[in-house]
């Protein structure tokens with residue numbers, strides 16, 4: 001036998017795969033639970049609770065271990081492995097997984113009860129210039145019927161005039177999060193320590209943010225308002241945001257984030273809407289092309305985004 005033997009099997013004295021009575025029943029139960037609509041996350045919790053032997057060295061089940069397991073065709077009796085499930089079961093699992101990936105591609109997430117489908121970016125994207133949330137647009141490029149999904153500042157058009165052009169393509173945002181999450185995942189310990197230090201030193205109130213908000217409101221009322229000043233104020237506001245996190249909040253949200261990180265072998269290579277929804281508090285987009293991702297416990301990662309309108313012009317003539 002070459003390679004690793006799939007979980008649930010062992011080799012007999014002649015090197016042929018046979019069922020491992022300690023593990024094979026869990027394989028069957030994992031498939032059954034998944035087909036009954038139980039999420040990978042909940043199956044993982046269950047396996048750890050019942051203390052089922054895990055395929056990984058530290059004997060702990062991870063979210064994506066289950067993903068690999070339920071996509072392995074050997075369990076249907078392929079390649080000399082005794083079958084544990086039927087071919088039909090594997091096909092059904094593939095169907096469910098394809099649908100759920102399609103859901104993520106469309107940027108939706110569903111609550112654990114399966115209802116309340118929402119765009120995961122709704123209510124989490126904020127324009128730094130206007131302090132407004134973003135709205136979802138389908139934009140045609142004129143040549144084809146393919147529409148591009150774009151997020152625009154809520155102030156995009158006011159009184160038939162373009163007021164704010166801060167915009168980003170949905171795909172770019174998804175790629176950006178996937179990239180940012182990798183950084184977050186790989187450097188988590190250091191990021192948490194740094195954030196902890198900020199929390200301890202902070203006054204446990206959001207007075208500064210309230211003050212900045214008032215100034216922004218006043219400024220928006222004035223006729224000859226300067227958008228530069230507003231941007232400046234909002235940058236200050238973002239800088240102050242972490243101070244609104246009290247040590248208690250920090251501990252609570254850090255616990256949640258650690259749980260999520262522990263459930264992953266590695267950061268996913270594709271956009272995971274559920275992961276975004278569970279880890280991100282806010283994404284702030286600046287007219288300058290700067291973007292900040294603020295995680296639940298205040299950890300902030302800066303990056304650059306492709307501004308939608310600029311990108312479009314570049315493509316058209318380039």
Ligand SMILES: [Zn+2]
Pocket residue numbers: 127128129130131132153154155156164165166
């Ligand atoms: Zn705006």
